[in-house]
Every structure is written in structure tokens, then in C-alpha cells.
């Protein structure tokens with residue numbers, strides 16, 4: 405895979421970004437014999453925003469779970485620099501319906517035995533960060549899809565992750581809400597300075613968000629190409645209409661069509 409040493413995590417103010425994640429020849433064969441991932445090499449720098457893009461079934465979630473340490477690779481290795489706190493966000497924000505916003509947001513901190521005072525400070529910071537201040541006493545059923553996703557982000561952010569792993573988090577949202585959440589995520593990412601690995605099958609989303617887009621192909625899942633996305637952060641809504649942005653999306657779209 406390409407050497408990322410010369411890449412700077414531009415826009416995030418990192419002095420000398422180091423490799424946060426090193427994936428070395430990691431493959432995955434599930435117990436039923438499905439070859440979900442052929443050997444993958446991928447380095448991800450501290451504070452970088454990387455998207456895994458590809459059609460359904462190409463192994464995006466498998467690679468994310470291997471990176472996250474949720475499953476072991478069949479061969480190869482994943483090295484995480486430092487004892488990085490990890491947090492996950494998935495497409496369906498599973499909330500406990502009998503808990504209000506605040507109590508849902510502190511769920512993971514309770515599981516981690518964070519002391520009460522610290523817990524309350526972190527929850528209120530996280531709710532503020534995602535724009536849910538004032539909704540502490542609301543219940544999940546009273547929230548829109550976008551607000552539930554904000555709550556899902558808050559719950560993960562309360563862990564103060566250095567590694568933020570997201571698996572198609574915005575796929576269930578309508579187009580407008582999705583675009584709003586992309587901007588919100590970039591704002592939060594810049595503010596908090598974590599490393600992001602983001603799975604999506606939406607190429608516009610991948611290009612809009614990322615430093616690099618990793619295109620994957622199915623059967624067996626592998627990395628076909630890694631695209632550098634040259635646009636400066638903070639990225640603005642107007643970027644979507646930029647001819648350079650659209651040309652790059654076209655190029656990635658052609659690449660996807662070739663491999664699927």
C-alpha cells in the first residue's frame with residue numbers, strides 16, 4: 405500500500421503526525437469459509453480521516469471490525485499506536501427507550517466505571533458538542549432520526565476516543581439530514597482531533613469527509629485503490645458544487661464501476 409509518511413493531517417493542527425494504525429497483511433476468512441478480506445495493508449495517520457468505500461458485501465465492515473479489534477484477522481496484524489481509546493458508531497443508533505437523552509449518553513461511561521462527577525462533565529460536554537444541550541430530559545422516541553444520530557455520536561464521544569470507528573452511520577438518514585451530519589461530524593472531528601475510520605457506500609460522502617478514500621472490491625474483499633482528497637479543511641457546503649470535487653467523484657465512480 406502507498407507510504408503515507410509524507411502525508412500531513414492538514415487542517416487538524418497536528419505537529420508531526422505519526423501512524424496511529426498499521427494494518428499489515430490482515431485477511432479474514434469467516435468460520436463458514438467465506439473469504440471476506442484478502443490480505444490488506446493500510447496505514448492511517450493520527451488525526452487522519454479515512455473512508456472505506458465499496459459496494460455491499462466487499463468487506464468494509466470486516467476491515468473496520470479487524471481494525472477495531474472486535475474480531476481477529478485470520479492472518480496478518482493490526483497495530484495501534486498507543487493505548488488508544490476507541491469508540492464506535494453504527495447505522496442504527498440503539499438507544500434504551502426507558503432512558504432519557506442524558507442517561508443514554510452516559511451509558512458507556514457507566515460500563516467503564518468513570519466516576520460520577522467526571523461522567524456528568526463529559527456527558528454535558530458531549531451533548532453540547534453535538535447540539536443536544538437542552539434536550540437532556542427528552543426520550544429517544546421523541547427525537548428525529550438526525551437527533552438520534554446526534555445522541556449516538558454523543559454517547560461515543562463521551563468516551564473521549566482517540567480512534568473513532570464509524571460503520572455507515574448516516575445511511576438511514578434522509579439526504580438533507582445526512583449532509584448536515586457530515587458537516588457536524590467534520591466540525592466535531594476538528595475540535596476533538598481524533599482519528600476517524602468511516603465506512604460508507606456513498607462516494608460523495610466519502611470524498612466530502614476524507615483525507616483519503618480507500619476503494620474496496622468484492623470477492624474477495626481487497627483494496628483496489630487509495631485516492632488522496634486534496635481539499636482543505638474546514639470543508640464547506642459549497643465544496644459539493646466545486647468542479648474539481650465533482651471530477652474527483654467521477655473518477656472514483658469510474659473506479660468503482662470497473663471493480664464491481
Ligand SMILES: Nc1ncnc2c1ncn2[C@@H]1O[C@H](COP(=O)(O)OP(=O)(O)O)[C@@H](O)[C@H]1O
Nearest residue numbers: 434436438440459460461462463464465466467
Ligand atoms: N460473521 C460472518 N460469517 C460469515 N460471513 C460473513 C460474516 N460477516 C460478514 N460475512 C460475509 O463477508 C463478506 C463481507 O461482509 P462485510 O464485511 O459485512 O461487507 P460490507 O460491510 O462491505 O457490506 C460478505 O460476503 C458477508 O456475507
Ligand SMILES: [Mg+2]
Nearest residue numbers: 464465466571
Ligand atoms: Mg457493512
